[in-house]
Amino acid sequence: MATNSALMGFVHRRRRGAELFLLVLALVVGIGAYAAVGLGVDGEVPANLIGYGGWLTLLVVAAHVAVRVVAPYADPVLLPVVAALNGLGLAVIHRVDLAKDTGLASQQLTWMTLGVALFVGTLVALPDHRLLARFTYTSGLAAIVLLVLPMVPGLGTSINGAKIWISLGPFSFQPGEVAKLLLVITFAGYLVVHRDALALAGRRVVFVDLPRGRDLGPILMMWVVSLGILVLQRDLGSSLLFFGLFLVMLYVATERPGWLVVGALLFFGGATAAYRLFGHVQSRVDIWLDPFADADGKGYQLVQALYGFAWGGLMGRGLGEGMPERVPYVESDFILAAIGEELGLTAVMAVLLLYGLVVERALRAALISRDGFGKLVATGLAAVFALQVFVVVGGVTRLIPLTGLTTPFLSYGGSSLVVNWVIIAILLRISDQARRPLPDLTPDAEDPDEQATQLVKVVPQR
Amino acid sequence: MSELTLFLVRIAYLAILWIFVLSAISVIRSDMFGARVPSPAAPGKQPRAPKQASPRRGQPTRVEVVQGVNTGIVADLSQAPVLIGRGNDAAIRLDDDYVSTRHARIVESGGQWYVEDLGSTNGTYLGSQRLTQPVPVGLGSQIRVGKTIVELRK
Numbered sequence: 001m002a003t004n005s006a007l008m009g010f011v012h013r014r015r016r017g018a019e020l021f022l023l024v025l026a027l028v029v030g031i032g033a034y035a036a037v038g039l040g041v042d043g044e045v046p047a048n049l050i051g052y053g054g055w056l057t058l059l060v061v062a063a064h065v066a067v068r069v070v071a072p073y074a075d076p077v078l079l080p081v082v083a084a085l086n087g088l089g090l091a092v093i094h095r096v097d098l099a100k101d102t103g104l105a106s107q108q109l110t111w112m113t114l115g116v117a118l119f120v121g122t123l124v125a126l127p128d129h130r131l132l133a134r135f136t137y138t139s140g141l142a143a144i145v146l147l148v149l150p151m152v153p154g155l156g157t158s159i160n161g162a163k164i165w166i167s168l169g170p171f172s173f174q175p176g177e178v179a180k181l182l183l184v185i186t187f188a189g190y191l192v193v194h195r196d197a198l199a200l201a202g203r204r205v206v207f208v209d210l211p212r213g214r215d216l217g218p219i220l221m222m223w224v225v226s227l228g229i230l231v232l233q234r235d236l237g238s239s240l241l242f243f244g245l246f247l248v249m250l251y252v253a254t255e256r257p258g259w260l261v262v263g264a265l266l267f268f269g270g271a272t273a274a275y276r277l278f279g280h281v282q283s284r285v286d287i288w289l290d291p292f293a294d295a296d297g298k299g300y301q302l303v304q305a306l307y308g309f310a311w312g313g314l315m316g317r318g319l320g321e322g323m324p325e326r327v328p329y330v331e332s333d334f335i336l337a338a339i340g341e342e343l344g345l346t347a348v349m350a351v352l353l354l355y356g357l358v359v360e361r362a363l364r365a366a367l368i369s370r371d372g373f374g375k376l377v378a379t380g381l382a383a384v385f386a387l388q389v390f391v392v393v394g395g396v397t398r399l400i401p402l403t404g405l406t407t408p409f410l411s412y413g414g415s416s417l418v419v420n421w422v423i424i425a426i427l428l429r430i431s432d433q434a435r436r437p438l439p440d441l442t443p444d445a446e447d448p449d450e451q452a453t454q455l456v457k458v459v460p461q462r
Numbered sequence: 463m464s465e466l467t468l469f470l471v472r473i474a475y476l477a478i479l480w481i482f483v484l485s486a487i488s489v490i491r492s493d494m495f496g497a498r499v500p501s502p503a504a505p506g507k508q509p510r511a512p513k514q515a516s517p518r519r520g521q522p523t524r525v526e527v528v529q530g531v532n533t534g535i536v537a538d539l540s541q542a543p544v545l546i547g548r549g550n551d552a553a554i555r556l557d558d559d560y561v562s563t564r565h566a567r568i569v570e571s572g573g574q575w576y577v578e579d580l581g582s583t584n585g586t587y588l589g590s591q592r593l594t595q596p597v598p599v600g601l602g603s604q605i606r607v608g609k610t611i612v613e614l615r616k
Contacts, residue, residue, distance in 0.1 A: 018489045025482045036475050077486050084482055318472040350479045357486055
């Protein structure tokens, strides 16, 4: 598993110049969308374009400088791609604001500022991602506490039927988003230590080698508890996300395809049980199978989104020319419907490709990472990202039943945006470590005092 | 705002979006194939090796005697290892009384040139340091054998 890049015959370049170039293009994407919204709605370039663009530029430059200083070898593509997605999301939220007369875009910009600040803070405070392995169990506990918090009376707030929010003064916060990141760290930290035992020890049942209870037990309990909490909170999207995350990480760590079989069986079992037990799951599935059966009632949101996609067609109506405000929650869960309506399939494909690039870069960082923990964290974060995009885009486009999740970086939603920026910071840190050239170990091998020390694997303290 | 202008704005914006996507992909592509082969030469810290006379700006291709009785003798580094000494088999044959028959040689290993003393009587020097083991040398390094100074040149 520990492939080092020098053995593969090349070292990586820093590519900070390429990153800057892409960031300039990303700014053009973000600010251009904002200007186009103004042109489409009011017929003129928005008056505050300079201020808005300046602020966005400032944030992006701050992030870039931080990467240049503290993570010079980090991946050059990740930051521009998420900056472009965030900028596009801001512009589309602004577009919906203009139609609905709300002020969500400026709130989202505040959240983005906080996100970039945490991004920089994470990069500075975390010189090596392996430090996170120390917090394997702490972060697992923290994740469960965070998941339970919304159920605490007085603290939890119920918004739109789902009890997944906590309110802190004027802000409401979705702790599940943070738990997502913490669970990745927990799973990675646990699996990197126990993966040999998980893969090799145990007995064979039918087709599958089941590991011993004492190896699988702790992590399985973590997972069942978090999943149970989410099911109690009726947060189906997140349950699906955590389930998939656990499965992917187990599969990657043990290299046993049997887990996928077990996972698929569990998934279908769980899905059937949920369909039988929960009324809202049934209604979601019914809407998915035939949204037009109740097009003005339960199916209204999805039907309007589908009409939006159809009306947008290949090139879209043009920013400001459509009517995305028809779709309920178009600024959060259904933001892709707004993009499909006003910018068409062309832009939707571009957005999906950008998500694909983020996942690809994360998996790339996992491939070239030299330590097992970094590999697993990067894989886990890639899986979270991919699953989240799949679940929400699949739901909006009626590929799968709709479950509420935010579209990373595009949707309105503070907690999601901030956590996603931190996730990108951790991915950049892993890729920075992986792409950094190896210290020169070969010459002058006689004197051990003068050799560079290289830490290859950290076994977390227990 | 006319219909045509808005149409053009829309097309232009979609073009920008795709230009961004394609440039990101081209950066990934160049990242995959454009990485350079590592030169272990890029010297990290080599505390015992004397500082090179000038920073390396490429590989040396020949050795030239720059000072001493035989000033002007040139040997091509492509015929490495290059032997320096008074003997007949030396690539750089010196008529210097302070030079041994087989005094020193210049060898290549892993893209890096090293100078190695072959047990000479009076020693081989890089700067003021007498060599006890092979030491990396680069463009412009001046090697002193006896009363002669040999330099690596391009």
